[in-house]
Amino acid sequence: MAGINAVTLAxxxxxxxxxxxxxxxxxxxxxxxxxxxxxxxxxxxxxxIVQHTDSRAAVQVAEERGLMAFGQASDMRRFGPNxxxxxxxxxxxxxxYCYVSRARAVLNGIWKSHAVWMGIKDGAVEIAPYGxxxxxxxRKAADAVEDGIVAGTPTRSPGPIKDQKGVERDPxxxxxxxxxxxxxxxxxxx
Numbered sequence: 243m244a245g246i247n248a249v250t251l252a253x254x255x256x257x258x259x260x261x262x263x264x265x266x267x268x269x270x271x272x273x274x275x276x277x278x279x280x281x282x283x284x285x286x287x288x289x290x291i292v293q294h295t296d297s298r299a300a301v302q303v304a305e306e307r308g309l310m311a312f313g314q315a316s317d318m319r320r321f322g323p324n325x326x327x328x329x330x331x332x333x334x335x336x337x338x339y340c341y342v343s344r345a346r347a348v349l350n351g352i353w354k355s356h357a358v359w360m361g362i363k364d365g366a367v368e369i370a371p372y373g374x375x376x377x378x379x380x381r382k383a384a385d386a387v388e389d390g391i392v393a394g395t396p397t398r399s400p401g402p403i404k405d406q407k408g409v410e411r412d413p414x415x416x417x418x419x420x421x422x423x424x425x426x427x428x429x430x431x432x
Contacts, residue, residue, distance in 0.1 A: 247403075249292055263288070273297040284309055290327075301326055310375065317370035328384075329370040340366070362391050 246264060253260040265282060267275040276295045280303035283291060291311040293300045301322035304311035311322055313329025340360055347353035360366035369388060372381050403412035 245294060251403075267295060269295070271296045273299040276300050277303055280304060280311075281307075298322075313370060319370065319373065322373075324374070326370075326373045327376050328372050331368045331370050333366055333368060339364075362388060363394065 246262065250260075250262045253262060263283065263286070265279040267279050269275065272295070276293065276297050276299040280291050280293075280300040284303065284307050288309065291300050291304045291309060293312065293314045296315040298313075298318050298321040301311045301313050301318040304325045305322040309325060310327055311325050313319070313322070313326050315330065315332045317326075317329050317331050319326050319329075340358055344353060344358075362368060369384070372384070376384075402410050402414045405411050
């Protein structure tokens with residue numbers, strides 16, 4: 243959900259009228275369902291395909307249909323060389339570090355249950371090279387956001403953010419600390 247919200251907030255910075263529609267495929271890797279979801283979105287007028295599933299199916303459908311897309315879990319440019327804008331690339335070294343550090347804590351008797359959010363700053367994910375259709379100004383703006391995440395510098399708050407019942411969950415404000423996000427979720431999460 244955090245990723246869906248992130249995609250929506252970022253899109254609304256460009257154009258507040260953008261709608262984000264989600265198709266749940268109920269799995270992390272199901273090329274058939276992912277292909278069907280991408281086709282359904284395109285047939286319903288989607289402008290960009292964003293995914294949080296790990297097969298190349300969505301990017302391939304976008305390539306076939308000439309629609310821009312974001313890859314997930316790996317750089318999928320070879321499956322959508324003309325349409326992939328970028329992708330979140332999972333780096334196993336970052337995940338391995340997380341597992342090793344937790345195992346060491348157990349062995350040392352100091353482990354405590356807690357949430358672990360690893361992302362760009364931690365080396366668990368990275369941004370794939372930008373595709374050929376990403377304008378230079380957009381590349382620079384995205385690089386600045388990435389640099390801010392790594393540096394831990396504050397960013398502008400998109401608030402106020404209200405939940406479905408209209409309750410304010412994130413107030414408006416000029417800045418708030420950036421947080422290294424685990425994943426970027428989009429059009430059809432697992």
